[in-house]
Amino acid sequence: MAVTGGDEVRQEGHRAIHHPPEIDVDDPLNVGELHAENVADVRYSGSLLFTGGGLALQPSAQFASLSVGKAALRAYVQTLHAHLAGTGVHATSITITGNIGGGEERFDPAVLAQAYLYLHHQPQDAWRHELLRN
Numbered sequence: 001m002a003v004t005g006g007d008e009v010r011q012e013g014h015r016a017i018h019h020p021p022e023i024d025v026d027d028p029l030n031v032g033e034l035h036a037e038n039v040a041d042v043r044y045s046g047s048l049l050f051t052g053g054g055l056a057l058q059p060s061a062q063f064a065s066l067s068v069g070k071a072a073l074r075a076y077v078q079t080l081h082a083h084l085a086g087t088g089v090h091a092t093s094i095t096i097t098g099n100i101g102g103g104e105e106r107f108d109p110a111v112l113a114q115a116y117l118y119l120h121h122q123p124q125d126a127w128r129h130e131l132l133r134n
Contacts (some may be wrong), residue, residue, distance in 0.1 A: 023077055024069035045088035047120045048121055050077050054097030054134065072129070082116060082127035088125045097134040 031048060056074040059067035077093040084091050094115060098107040103113060112133065119131060 024073040046090070048080070048084075048089060048091040049116055049119055050091075050093045052077070052093045052095040052130075054095065056095060058099065078129045081127075083125075085086045088124070090119070090122070090124070092127065092129055092131060094119070094133060097132070 049071060052074050053070045055063060055067040056070035074093055077091055080091040098104055100107050101109055115131060
């Protein structure tokens with residue numbers, strides 16, 4: 001999800017925290033539930049890699065709803081990671097704290113793509129719930 005504008009809680013009230021959390025969590029929740037329900041019936045393996053943002057770690061008053069959404073996604077993926085432990089399915093989030101393609105090499109799309117591949121090919125004993133790119 002791209003940041004297209006700010007939204008302060010005091011301006012928007014409770015409505016400010018509804019829409020982005022739906023975007024940030026509903027689809028990952030559906031994917032996670034599908035794997036969690038079926039992993040006992042069928043032998044799955046692979047990776048569920050979710051992209052989060054720095055607002056999950058340092059919320060912004062100017063981007064309240066996006067902050068709540070990214071924090072919710074981060075928490076959900078951590079619980080999904082724990083639930084899928086030992087199943088052969090690696091659930092992790094990549095929390096990116098900068099502007100993708102914004103001129104810093106560590107946030108270059110090709111560098112980030114390598115990080116995703118690294119996570120996908122990791123041995124199971126190295127799996128963690130999050131990769132922090134800051």
